[in-house]
Amino acid sequence: MTSSRGERLLDVRGLTVRFPTSDGIVQAVSDVSFSLSRGETLGIVGESGSGKSVSNLAIMGLLNRTRTVIAGEVDFKGRDLLTLPPDDLRKVRGKEIAMVFQDPFACLHPMYRVGAQIAEAFSAHSDAGKDAAWSRAVELLDHVGIPNAKSRARDYPHQFSGGMRQRAMIAMALVHNPDILICDEPTTALDVTVQAQILELIEDVKREFDIGVILVTHDLGVVAETANSVMVMYAGRVMEYGPAAEIFSRPQHPYAWGLLDSMPSIERRLDALVPIEGSPPSLLAPPSGCPFHPRCPYRFEPCATERPPLKVPADNAHLDACHLPYEKKVELGEERAKKVAA
Amino acid sequence: MTFYIARRLFWTAIVVAAVIAITFIVFYLLPAGDPALRFAGKNPNPQELELIRQRLGLDHPWYIQFLKFIKNFFTGDQYGWPGLGYTFAGQSSVLHLILDRAPRTLFLIAGAAVIWLFSGVSIGIISAVRRRTIIDRAAMGFALFGISAPVFWLGLMGLYIFWRQLGWSSGTGYVSPADSITGFVGHMWLPWVVLAMLYAAFYARMTRNNLLETLGEDYIRTARAKGLTERRVIFKHGLRASLTPIVTMFGLDIALLVGGAVITESVFNLQGLGYLAINGATTQDLPTVLGVVLLAALAVALMNLVVDILYAFIDPRVRYS
Numbered sequence: 001m002t003s004s005r006g007e008r009l010l011d012v013r014g015l016t017v018r019f020p021t022s023d024g025i026v027q028a029v030s031d032v033s034f035s036l037s038r039g040e041t042l043g044i045v046g047e048s049g050s051g052k053s054v055s056n057l058a059i060m061g062l063l064n065r066t067r068t069v070i071a072g073e074v075d076f077k078g079r080d081l082l083t084l085p086p087d088d089l090r091k092v093r094g095k096e097i098a099m100v101f102q103d104p105f106a107c108l109h110p111m112y113r114v115g116a117q118i119a120e121a122f123s124a125h126s127d128a129g130k131d132a133a134w135s136r137a138v139e140l141l142d143h144v145g146i147p148n149a150k151s152r153a154r155d156y157p158h159q160f161s162g163g164m165r166q167r168a169m170i171a172m173a174l175v176h177n178p179d180i181l182i183c184d185e186p187t188t189a190l191d192v193t194v195q196a197q198i199l200e201l202i203e204d205v206k207r208e209f210d211i212g213v214i215l216v217t218h219d220l221g222v223v224a225e226t227a228n229s230v231m232v233m234y235a236g237r238v239m240e241y242g243p244a245a246e247i248f249s250r251p252q253h254p255y256a257w258g259l260l261d262s263m264p265s266i267e268r269r270l271d272a273l274v275p276i277e278g279s280p281p282s283l284l285a286p287p288s289g290c291p292f293h294p295r296c297p298y299r300f301e302p303c304a305t306e307r308p309p310l311k312v313p314a315d316n317a318h319l320d321a322c323h324l325p326y327e328k329k330v331e332l333g334e335e336r337a338k339k340v341a342a
Numbered sequence: 343m344t345f346y347i348a349r350r351l352f353w354t355a356i357v358v359a360a361v362i363a364i365t366f367i368v369f370y371l372l373p374a375g376d377p378a379l380r381f382a383g384k385n386p387n388p389q390e391l392e393l394i395r396q397r398l399g400l401d402h403p404w405y406i407q408f409l410k411f412i413k414n415f416f417t418g419d420q421y422g423w424p425g426l427g428y429t430f431a432g433q434s435s436v437l438h439l440i441l442d443r444a445p446r447t448l449f450l451i452a453g454a455a456v457i458w459l460f461s462g463v464s465i466g467i468i469s470a471v472r473r474r475t476i477i478d479r480a481a482m483g484f485a486l487f488g489i490s491a492p493v494f495w496l497g498l499m500g501l502y503i504f505w506r507q508l509g510w511s512s513g514t515g516y517v518s519p520a521d522s523i524t525g526f527v528g529h530m531w532l533p534w535v536v537l538a539m540l541y542a543a544f545y546a547r548m549t550r551n552n553l554l555e556t557l558g559e560d561y562i563r564t565a566r567a568k569g570l571t572e573r574r575v576i577f578k579h580g581l582r583a584s585l586t587p588i589v590t591m592f593g594l595d596i597a598l599l600v601g602g603a604v605i606t607e608s609v610f611n612l613q614g615l616g617y618l619a620i621n622g623a624t625t626q627d628l629p630t631v632l633g634v635v636l637l638a639a640l641a642v643a644l645m646n647l648v649v650d651i652l653y654a655f656i657d658p659r660v661r662y663s
Contacts, residue, residue: 062566087571094569101567106560110659111582121568156658172568 006038009179009212010059015072017051017058017236024284028054030236031072033310036180036212041203043227043244044216045259047280051236052216056182058082060099061089077179095125098173102185104165108157114168115141115153122175140171144201163194170201174209181205182214187222199226220263224248232256235281235291238310242318252313252320252329255292257336290323298324298332347651354643361639362632363408369628370404377430377626398430411632426636427629429622436633439618444637446516447614449526450533450606451599458538458545459592463585465542466549471576473554481546488543497536497609504532514611533610537603541595545588552584559583586656590649597645601638 017029029051036042044052057063059074059081074081076097081089093099101107109117118137119130126133134153142149144167157165166186173181183202187195203226206213217223223230223244230247232240232255240253251257258276278295281287287294293303302308302323310319313326322329378394379386386394395401399410411427419425421435428435469481504511512528519526556562557580565579566572604616615634622630654660 060567062563090569090571092569093567099567101560101564103560107564109561109565109579109583111657117564120570124569124571124574158659169564172564 006040006210006212008035008037009077010036011073011075012055012059013073013075015055015058015074016070017054017063018069019067020069021284026283027286028236028283029058030286032233032236032238033072034231034238034241036214038179038210038212039206040229041206041213041215041227043223043230044214044233045218045220045223045230046233047218049235049280049283050233051283052218052233053184054236055233056099056184056214056216060093060097060182061086062093062099091125094121094173094178095176096178097180097182098176098178099182099184100166100169100173100186103189104162104169105157105189107169108160108165110157112156113154114157114160114165115155117157118153118168118172118175121172125176136175137171140174141168143174144168144171144205145197146171161194162190163197166190166194166198167201170198170205174205177209178211180212180214181209182216184216185218186215188217188219195222202226220259232259235286236283237291238319238321239292240318240320240322241310246318250317250330250333252317252326252333253292253322254296254298254324254332256320257333258295261336261340290321298328300324343654347647350647350650354640354647357643358636358639359412362411362636365632365635366404366408366411366628369626369631377628380626381430399427415636426633429630430627431625436629439630440615440633440637443614443618445518446612447600447603447607447616449519449530450537450603450612450614451596453530453534454537454541454599455592455596457534458541461538462542462545463549463588465546467553467576467581469546469550470553470557478550482550485543485546488539489547491539493536493540493605494609496539497533497606500532500536501609514609516612516614529610533606533612536609537599537606545591548588548591549584552587553580556580556584586653589652589656593645593649593652594642597638597641600641601634 012035013033015029015032019026019028032051032055034042034044044055046052054063058068058070061081061084063070065086070082072082076092081092084092108114112120115134115137118140119133122128122133122136123130128136138149138153141153146152146164146167152160152164157168160168170181170186181202186202187198190198199222202213202215205211213226215223215227227244229242230240230244231238232247232253234255239255240247240251247256248260251260255276258274261274262276264273276295277297281291281294287304289302289304289306290296290299290308293299296303300323306323308321308323310321312319313322313329317326320329324332376391378391378398378400381394381398383390392401399407402410414425414427417423417425419427421428421437424437426436426440429439465481465484469478472478501511501513505513511532512525515529517525517529553576557576562575562579565575570579601615601619603614604620606612607614607616608620615637618630619634619638621627622634
C-alpha cells in the first residue's frame with residue numbers, strides 16, 4: 001500500500017457491524033478491511049450513512065455492545081480490539097487510540113472547565129497527581145495554539161469558539177501521545193476559514209507526534225489536501241481503496257467518479273456539478289449485487305445480482321469493487337477527465 | 343449578583359403582598375356568612391354585631407384592612423414582630439400559633455425530603471443504568487404505584503399495617519423532639535415515608551429520563567473515548583448534567599409543601615400548618631388563613647430565588663447580571 005514509511009499500526013479485516021432493530025437488521029458496515037501505518041493519513045470518504053463513522057466507533061469499542069453485532073478483526077499492534085475485554089479496551093481508548101469528533105459544540109461537557117476535561121483524559125491512564133495532569137492540559141492547549149493557555153484552561157467550553165473547542169478536543173486526544181488519532185468529520189461543524197486551520201493542525205500533530213491518522217469525512221476537498229490513502233465507502237461497503245494520488249487522478253469506481261463530479265471547487269462553476277442521481281439505499285434492505293447499481297449510470301447485467309469483489313483489477317491499479325472491465329474503467333475515466341477539463 | 347438578588351427580593355415582596363391582597367379579596371367576595379355572627383351568640387342584636395365587627399377589625403373595607411395588615415406586619419403588634427394579629431376565635435396570637443405549628447410541618451417536610459431525594463435519585467440512576475432489565479421495570483412499576491396511590495390511602499394502609507398490626511409505628515399524633523426523640527421518630531417515620539412515596543416516584547422517573555437523555559449526549563461519548571471507567575462516565579459526567587433540573591424541582595417541591603402537606607398532616611393528625619389553614623378557612627378565621635398564606639407564599643418565592651442562585655453555581659453557562 002501507500003505508506004510503508006512507518007510501522008503497521010492497525011489492520012482491520014472483514015469488519016462487519018449490524019444493528020438489530022424492531023424494523024429489521026441494519027447492515028451498517030459490511031466486510032470492511034483497511035490498514036494504517038505510522039505517519040499515514042487515511043481518508044475515509046462517503047455520504048452520510050455509508051458506515052464511515054460506525055466503523056471507527058466499532059474500532060474504539062464505543063458502540064453499545066448489547067445492541068450491536070460486530071464481526072471481523074481489528075488488529076492493533078498485535079491485539080484484536082474486537083475480542084479484548086471491555087476494561088482492556090478502555091485502557092487503549094484515549095491512551096493508544098484517541099478520537100476527535102464532529103461537533104465540538106456538543107462534545108465537551110458544558111459544566112466542566114476545558115482544562116479539567118483534558119486533565120481528566122490524562123488522569124484516566126496515569127497515576128500522576130492532579131497538578132501534573134493540569135500542567136499537561138495547559139501544555140497541550142498551548143501546543144495546539146490556544147493563546148494564554150494557562151488562563152484559558154480555566155474557561156468553560158461555552159467561552160471557547162468552535163475552532164478553539166476543536167483544538168481543545170485535539171489537545172485532549174494527544175495527552176498520552178497516542179499511536180492513532182481518529183478524526184470523525186473534524187471540520188464539518190466549523191467555518192471554512194477555521195476548517196483549514198484545524199486540518200493543518202491535524203497534519204502538524206501527525207508529524208510531531210508521529211502518529212497514524214484516520215480522517216473520516218464526506219468532503220473530498222479535505223481528503224485531497226491531507227490524505228495519503230483514501231477509502232471510498234458506500235452503503236457500508238468499501239467501493240475503492242488506494243493511494244490518494246491515484247484515487248484523485250485515476251478513480252476506477254463509478255461511485256468515486258460521481259463523488260468527484262459532484263464536488264464543488266473554485267475552478268468549477270456550479271452548473272458544471274453533476275449530482276449523483278437517486279439517494280443512498282436503506283441499510284435495512286440494501287440492494288442485491290453491487291449496492292451502488294440502482295444509481296449507477298454504467299450498470300450492466302451482473303451488477304444487480306452479483307456482488308463485485310474488492311480486488312485489484314490490473315497491474316498499476318488499486319482496489320475497487322466494480323464489475324466493469326478494467327479497460328472500460330480506464331476509457332470511461334479518461335472521458336470523464338476530459339469533460340472535467342473542458 | 344448582589345443587584346440581581348436585591349431586585350429579586352424586591353419582586354418577592356411584591357408577589358407576597360399581591361398574594362395577601364388576593365386572600366383578602368377572596369375572603370370578602372366569597373360570602374360564606376358574616377364572621378361576626380359566629381361570635382355573637384344566639385339571636386344577636388345589631389349593636390352587638392357591630393361591636394364584634396369593630397373588635398375584629400371587620401368594620402373597615404377590605405383594602406383598609408389590607409393596609410393595616412401590611413402596617414402591622416412591619417411595625418409589629420402586641421405579640422411582637424412580625425405582627426400577624428390575633429385569631430378571631432380565642433383572640434390568641436397568630437404569630438405564636440404559627441411558630442407553634444410550623445415545626446410539625448417543617449419536620450415532616452424535611453424528613454420526607456431527605457427520603458424522597460435519596461431514594462428517588464438512587465432508584466432513577468439504577469433504573470437508567472440497568473435500562474430494560476427486570477430491575478428497571480420493577481423500579482418503574484414502583485414509580486407508577488407511588489404516583490397513582492392516593493396519599494390518604496397510603497397513609498391509612500400504612501397505619502393499619504405498621505401501627506395496628508406490626509406495632510412498628512407509634513401511630514398518629516405528634517411528639518416534639520424536645521420531649522422525646524424516640525417518640526418523635528416513632529410518630530414521624532411513617533408520615534415521612536408516606537409523603538416521600540409520591541415524590542420519590544416522580545424523582546425516580548425524572549432522574550431516569552434525564553440521565554438516559556444525558557447519556558446519549560456527545561460529551562458522554564467523549565468521556566468514554568477518553569478511556570474513563572463507566573462508573574466515572576455515569577456518576578461524574580452523566581449525573582452532573584442530569585441533576586441540575588432536579589435541584590429546581592426539589593426547591594419548589596419543598597416550598598409548596600409548607601402550606602400543602604394537608605392530607606398527610608390530617609391522616610396522621612399532626613396538626614401542622616396545613617391543619618391551621620384548613621381550620622382557619624372553615625371557621626372563617628381570616629387572620630389565621632392570612633398567616634399561613636403569608637408563610638407559604640414567602641416559602642415559594644424565597645425558594646425560587648435560592649434555586650435560581652444555586653443554578654448559577656451548578657451550571658457555569660448561567661450567569662446573572
